[in-house]
Amino acid sequence: MKPRHKKLALITLVVAALGVAVALVLNAFNSNLVFFFSPTQIVNGEAPTSRAFRIGGLVEAGSIKREADGLTTTFVVTDTAKSIPVTYTGILPDLFKEGKGVVAEGRLGSDGRFTATQVLAKHDENYMPPEAAHALEQAAKAQQTIVK
Amino acid sequence: MIPELGHFALILALLLALTQSILPLVGAHRGNLTLMGVARPAAQGQFVFTALAFACLAYSFLTNDFSVENVARNSFSQLPEVYRFTATWGSHEGSLLLWVLILAFWSTAVSVFSRHLPEDMAARVIGVMGLISVGFLAFLLTTSNPFERLLPAAMDGNDMNPLLQDWGMIIHPPMLYMGYVGFAVAFAFAIAALLSGKMDVAWARWSRPWTTVAWAFLTLGIVLGSWWAYRELGWGGWWFWDPTENASFMPWLAGTALIHSLAVTEKRGAFKAWTVLLALVAFSLSLLGTFLVRSGVLSSVHAFATDPARGAFILGFLAVVIGGSLVLYAWRAPKMITGSGFTWFSRESLLLANNVILIAALGSVLLGTLYPLFMDAMGLGKISVGPPYFNAVFVPVMVPALFLMAIGPLVRWKEASLPDVATRLKWALAVALAIGLLLPLVLDGFNPWASLGFFLATWITLAVLAGFADRLKYGQGSLMHKLSSLPRGFWGMQLAHFGMAVGIAGIAVVANYQSERDVRMEPGSYAELAGYTFIFRGTTEHEGPNYRAARGTLEVSQNGKPVATLHPEKRTYNAGGMGMTEAAVHPNIFRDVYVAMGEQLEGQNDAWTVRLFYKPFINWLWFGALFMVIGGFLAASDKRYRIALRSREVPKHLAAQGA
Amino acid sequence: MKRWLPLVFFIVLVGFFAKGLFLDPREVPSPFIGRQAPMFTLPLVGDANASFSPADMKGRVWMLNVWAPWCVSCRQEHGFLMQLAQARVIPIVGLNWKDKDREAEALLARIGSPYMAVPEDLDGRVGIDYGVTGTPETYIIDQAGIVRLKHIGPIGPEVWKDKFEPKLKELGA
Numbered sequence: 001m002k003p004r005h006k007k008l009a010l011i012t013l014v015v016a017a018l019g020v021a022v023a024l025v026l027n028a029f030n031s032n033l034v035f036f037f038s039p040t041q042i043v044n045g046e047a048p049t050s051r052a053f054r055i056g057g058l059v060e061a062g063s064i065k066r067e068a069d070g071l072t073t074t075f076v077v078t079d080t081a082k083s084i085p086v087t088y089t090g091i092l093p094d095l096f097k098e099g100k101g102v103v104a105e106g107r108l109g110s111d112g113r114f115t116a117t118q119v120l121a122k123h124d125e126n127y128m129p130p131e132a133a134h135a136l137e138q139a140a141k142a143q144q145t146i147v148k
Numbered sequence: 149m150i151p152e153l154g155h156f157a158l159i160l161a162l163l164l165a166l167t168q169s170i171l172p173l174v175g176a177h178r179g180n181l182t183l184m185g186v187a188r189p190a191a192q193g194q195f196v197f198t199a200l201a202f203a204c205l206a207y208s209f210l211t212n213d214f215s216v217e218n219v220a221r222n223s224f225s226q227l228p229e230v231y232r233f234t235a236t237w238g239s240h241e242g243s244l245l246l247w248v249l250i251l252a253f254w255s256t257a258v259s260v261f262s263r264h265l266p267e268d269m270a271a272r273v274i275g276v277m278g279l280i281s282v283g284f285l286a287f288l289l290t291t292s293n294p295f296e297r298l299l300p301a302a303m304d305g306n307d308m309n310p311l312l313q314d315w316g317m318i319i320h321p322p323m324l325y326m327g328y329v330g331f332a333v334a335f336a337f338a339i340a341a342l343l344s345g346k347m348d349v350a351w352a353r354w355s356r357p358w359t360t361v362a363w364a365f366l367t368l369g370i371v372l373g374s375w376w377a378y379r380e381l382g383w384g385g386w387w388f389w390d391p392t393e394n395a396s397f398m399p400w401l402a403g404t405a406l407i408h409s410l411a412v413t414e415k416r417g418a419f420k421a422w423t424v425l426l427a428l429v430a431f432s433l434s435l436l437g438t439f440l441v442r443s444g445v446l447s448s449v450h451a452f453a454t455d456p457a458r459g460a461f462i463l464g465f466l467a468v469v470i471g472g473s474l475v476l477y478a479w480r481a482p483k484m485i486t487g488s489g490f491t492w493f494s495r496e497s498l499l500l501a502n503n504v505i506l507i508a509a510l511g512s513v514l515l516g517t518l519y520p521l522f523m524d525a526m527g528l529g530k531i532s533v534g535p536p537y538f539n540a541v542f543v544p545v546m547v548p549a550l551f552l553m554a555i556g557p558l559v560r561w562k563e564a565s566l567p568d569v570a571t572r573l574k575w576a577l578a579v580a581l582a583i584g585l586l587l588p589l590v591l592d593g594f595n596p597w598a599s600l601g602f603f604l605a606t607w608i609t610l611a612v613l614a615g616f617a618d619r620l621k622y623g624q625g626s627l628m629h630k631l632s633s634l635p636r637g638f639w640g641m642q643l644a645h646f647g648m649a650v651g652i653a654g655i656a657v658v659a660n661y662q663s664e665r666d667v668r669m670e671p672g673s674y675a676e677l678a679g680y681t682f683i684f685r686g687t688t689e690h691e692g693p694n695y696r697a698a699r700g701t702l703e704v705s706q707n708g709k710p711v712a713t714l715h716p717e718k719r720t721y722n723a724g725g726m727g728m729t730e731a732a733v734h735p736n737i738f739r740d741v742y743v744a745m746g747e748q749l750e751g752q753n754d755a756w757t758v759r760l761f762y763k764p765f766i767n768w769l770w771f772g773a774l775f776m777v778i779g780g781f782l783a784a785s786d787k788r789y790r791i792a793l794r795s796r797e798v799p800k801h802l803a804a805q806g807a
Numbered sequence: 808m809k810r811w812l813p814l815v816f817f818i819v820l821v822g823f824f825a826k827g828l829f830l831d832p833r834e835v836p837s838p839f840i841g842r843q844a845p846m847f848t849l850p851l852v853g854d855a856n857a858s859f860s861p862a863d864m865k866g867r868v869w870m871l872n873v874w875a876p877w878c879v880s881c882r883q884e885h886g887f888l889m890q891l892a893q894a895r896v897i898p899i900v901g902l903n904w905k906d907k908d909r910e911a912e913a914l915l916a917r918i919g920s921p922y923m924a925v926p927e928d929l930d931g932r933v934g935i936d937y938g939v940t941g942t943p944e945t946y947i948i949d950q951a952g953i954v955r956l957k958h959i960g961p962i963g964p965e966v967w968k969d970k971f972e973p974k975l976k977e978l979g980a
Contacts, residue, residue, distance in 0.1 A: 021541070024545065025541050028537045031536075471817060477810065478810045
């Protein structure tokens with residue numbers, strides 16, 4: 001093969017590979033990016049009901065309740081300003097505790113109740129999930145301007 | 149006293165690293181043999197002092213010296229001795245010290261095993277590694293001193309994160325770092341070649357075994373991490389596409405591309421510039437990975453804002469090392485003359501395709517990992533890119549590479565005949581297609597992903613066998629004799645490829661046929677999963693060295709025959725009161741039965757939520773990866789690298805001229 | 808030119824990092840720095856007949872501390888403000904922000920007041936003029952009534968040393 005042809009073949013190959021990769025990435029980004037919303041944003045109606053997203057904040061003290069089946073848990077996620085009730089069926093991570101940070105992924109029902117498919121387990125007690133910390137920060141700012 | 153000694157040893161190591169880098173590099177530039185000769189003793193001395201510093205820190209941990217801040221924050225008096233030792237590298241500072249130690253170890257290894265190299269090449273390689281040591285030692289000493297005293301001393305430590313108190317975590321970081329830092333050798337060889345302007349076949353041959361060993365270590369490190377996550381997180385998952393995992397996976401992808409393109413450069417003298425670039429990229433990604441994980445940037449982009457000194461240093465260091473090497477590359481790349489040509493169907497072209505695909509896959513992982521960071525940095529909101537993205541992009545991109553991987557080793561260099569290869573592989577293709585299509589039908593009905601996995605695994609395995617058949621056609625003697633006289637490089641490659649096939653088979657089965665249940669259990673109650681019956685016998689109190697646990701007993705049986713008695717635990721650690729699930733696993737070669745306890749249900753007599761998993765073929769994953777690791781070590785130990793090198797030794801006066 | 812591509816790609820990457828990593832989310836540049844402090848006249852807490860206006864402070868360098876009795880972080884910095892007041896480092900005016908329950912007077916009587924005056928901003932309108940996003944926020948205003956520094960969040964010895972002291976030295980106070 002002549003060098004010129006080789007170069008052409010190489011470029012074609014690279015462009016084709018890049019094209020496939022870009023197409024896949026765009027497609028995957030479209031359907032698989034998970035957005036994050038704080039309880040305040042959800043109460044304000046900013047969160048979609050049509051797709052899954054993440055919610056973060058603190059587990060409100062005294063809000064964890066277990067259904068009779070032992071596996072379904074309901075609790076309230078709060079960013080200290082607004083709260084959203086959450087339902088989850090399954091075993092919760094070790095670090096899931098009242099008053100601690102939590103991030104849950106799932107969908108928002110039309111009744112305003114969030115049904116989680118996943119409650120995120122994190123590796124470290126001292127580590128606040130960044131989304132949860134972000135929600136609290138936002139709420140802290142908002143609270144000081146809105147409440148009272 | 150001991151911590152101060154360690155601190156002092158680190159300072160001396162920094163001075164030696166400066167010596168190790170500056171003098172030999174100047175010497176190589178000027179052709180001064182005396183200056184070049186400094187490289188080896190300086191590197192070895194640097195290793196001694198770094199090791200001393202590390203030993204001092206380990207001593208402080210082992211003796212519970214809570215007047216050292218690092219110890220107070222990351223250890224605990226009740227912690228078992230082995231974890232007190234591993235806590236040495238559990239913190240940011242400690243892990244950086246381990247990094248530096250391993251870098252010094254590799255430098256010393258190069259200094260010992262480089263006798264056959266031209267003096268200027270060895271001096272440059274060791275010098276460049278010294279420069280990296282300087283950066284890391286300076287970072288340690290200026291912003292992250294592991295020996296910082298805490299006054300007044302703490303009464304007791306904060307304890308190590310319980311999740312890290314596991315066998316897998318004892319060896320995972322050192323192996324991972326052996327891999328990361330091992331790429332520094334390939335990097336140093338590439339820089340040395342760029343500096344000297346001699347990018348010949350010999351250069352590829354020198355750096356190839358080092359790169360392969362580093363790659364094998366990195367593979368081992370990643371697999372240990374995955375194995376740890378599987379057993380210890382209690383979720384039965386083995387790969388989460390977590391940024392931390394991606395940070396180690398990206399250098400692996402680049403390294404895999406590198407060992408393949410090095411083969412082309414060594415055998416055919418082609419792809420020189422590309423190979424050099426990959427060597428730079430592989431190590432750059434290792435650096436990026438280390439810093440991404442250690443700096444806490446991944447949990448929040450604003451992590452640096454809390455400690456701007458560290459952030460500035462890291463970014464500056466990355467900019468100098470990576471930016472500098474890329475400038476050097478851009479400046480010197482035109483000097484590299486590409487070797488002989490090849491046709492569209494040849495070993496070269498297939499390896500090129502492998503490289504293009506691996507880099508595309510790497511790009512997709514890099515994008516997915518950094519995208520949330522970018523969005524956050526630009527103030528465009530918080531998003532997360534989860535496993536669905538990676539599965540949707542990474543898997544389809546990699547499939548062609550896995551398909552071609554079977555063909556590559558059977559195709560001749562330079563020019564091959566497609567009909568010829570097609571004839572040789574037509575049976576393999578037919579059998580693989582049949583198995584891919586039929587096996588899922590027999591197991592559980594049509595399943596395209598399982599089919600794809602089975603097809604690829606069979607296809608690669610049969611091609612490996614065809615490769616052996618090819619080699620054994622010629623020559624005399626018994627089969628055993630012929631097998632043992634095959635070069636280790638060939639064995640290594642085939643073993644690694646076979647390992648890939650085993651791993652793919654494992655993934656295909658576990659991803660498509662695993663099952664799990666969350667159940668509520670009280671003493672005497674039972675649950676069924678995948679043909680197994682689990683009877684819960686309640687829990688007993690159990691006292692560990694630094695924790696208390698409720699230890700459950702589950703009897704597992706199949707068709708009335710007992711299989712195992714499992715004891716999962718729910719632990720509460722004494723230091724932080726942190727709760728942790730310790731799963732219990734009964735493994736065999738075809739499946740794992742995996743049990744993890746959830747929570748005790750309030751107001752009920754010893755009733756618990758329990759998570760049951762049936763994980764078929766999961767262990768094939770670890771075995772497959774282990775084959776790849778062994779394959780890597782075998783290939784690197786090929787005697788060709790030792791014998792052929794000696795005959796190529798360049799007379800010293802000629803070597804000096806290259807400067 | 809393609810040999811420069813890796814470098815270009817890397818530089819873009821570093822640019823992103825540098826921008827993102829060093830953006831401190833707390834550092835909101837205030838448009839008021841270097842401008843005249845907004846004027847107001849507000850009644851004082853505990854003495855509705857007396858009032859306070861920035862004009863009263865003409866010729867002095869002073870500190871406006873926006874706080875509220877319901878604000879937890881304000882309680883955190885209270886101790887340090889008391890020290891500042893006792894050492895007479897700088898006159899501190901405490902703008903009592905959105906204290907709808909009128910708790911300020913009782914609270915200050917109980918825990919002590921670091922303030923030379925506590926104007927009452929019941930509806931938060933003055934706070935809006937100053938661009939207050941939350942409490943506590945603190946401003947340094949110079950002899951000519953120009954805002955020289957804005958700090959969001961509680962003040963402690965470190966913040967004081969790193970941020971306030973150099974500015975005060977510069978202003979000659």
